[in-house]
Amino acid sequence: MRHIFLDTETTGLYANQGHRIIEIAAVEIVNRRPTNNSFHFYLNPDREIDPAAQEVHGITLDFLQDKPKFTEIASDFIEFIKDTTLIIHNAPFDVGFINMELGLIERQPIENVVANIIDTLKMAKDMRPGQRNSLDALCRFYNIDNSQRSLHGALLDAQLLAEVYLAMTRGQEDLMIDFQYSGTDIAGEKNTHRPANLFILKASDEELKSHEVYLDKMKGEKKLIW
Template sequence: MRQIFLDTETTGLYPDQGHRIIEIAAVEIFNRRPTQRHFHVYINPEREIDAGAQEVHGISLEFLQDKPLFAQVADEFIAFVRGAELIIHNAPFDMGFLNMELARLGMDKLETAVSGIIDTLKMAKESRPGQRNNLDALCRHFGIDNSKRTLHGALLDAELLGEVYIAMTRGQESLLMELSGTEEQVSHDSVAVDLNNVKLLAADAEELAAHAKYIEGLAKSGATPW
């Protein structure tokens, strides 16, 4: 499966108030392995950056003056993510900004180009209710080195998100592998069984009575034993 960890940085918090994207990073994995392919670009937002936002990501308008406009990178970005499953921490935030930028150009929503979207913040809240579930907190929880993250940056955050997601889903992967292995073992063992040596043990009176009582209980509850 092709998956892409996605992150953006913006001029502020609200796309409906005219805030714009200033950085996009997308890091690709295939079958849970890094492919070393990524998309990363800084964007001239054609507007001021809120002081609070600049404190978070450290990107200045002066730095962005010679960078491309979103319109100049939109097609390349869509081509890179097309058909992949996007994995985003707090997906509504990034998707809101990306779809706003695409709408400005008369382009379709990002959802139409990708195979699906996973919100790791939602996943974390479900598995760690009542706890801090921002990226730094999850890195600490899973023992991931985030010492280079002195400021928010889309590329580093996307890479860290990749490590967090793999850690969050590693147990599920192990369970699937165990189930697969069990099925293979059962299949293998069934071939080796010598039916001529199988001993059939008949239930005694007490076991038969218990079974009958169990079936009667199922009937009363409306359930069926099959």
């Protein structure tokens, strides 16, 4: 299963007020394992950056002057995320900005490109109601090292989000991955594979005989339903 973890940095808070994306990053995880395959660009927004936003991410307009515009990277971006499960922290914010950028170049919205979008902020609120569920708070809760995050940055935040999501979903999904069928299994046939380290302890003849005696005794005392 292919998951893409995405984050953006922007010139301000509101896409509908003309703010633009200035950094976009997407990190690939396949079957819960990092692939070192990522998509990352700084972008020239063709507008000023709000001072409050710059304090958060530290990206200056001077730094962005020679960077590509969104339209130049849009096709590669769409190809990278196409048909995947997209995972974003506070998804409405990033999706709103991406759809604004796509709309400006007459491309279809991101919901029509990917298979699914998961909002980890909503997940965290459901799992930890009443708690702080920022990315930093979740890193602390799951003991994930975020010491390099002195400022927000799309690539680092996407990588941290991947670690947080794997920690949040550890459990049943791990079992599904650890014990998935091999490529030679045929759908509908019984899977006879066992993990190599599964130890099976069989009862001895004496233990089986004692068990039969115990069951006979129970039958004499009450009616059994098995």
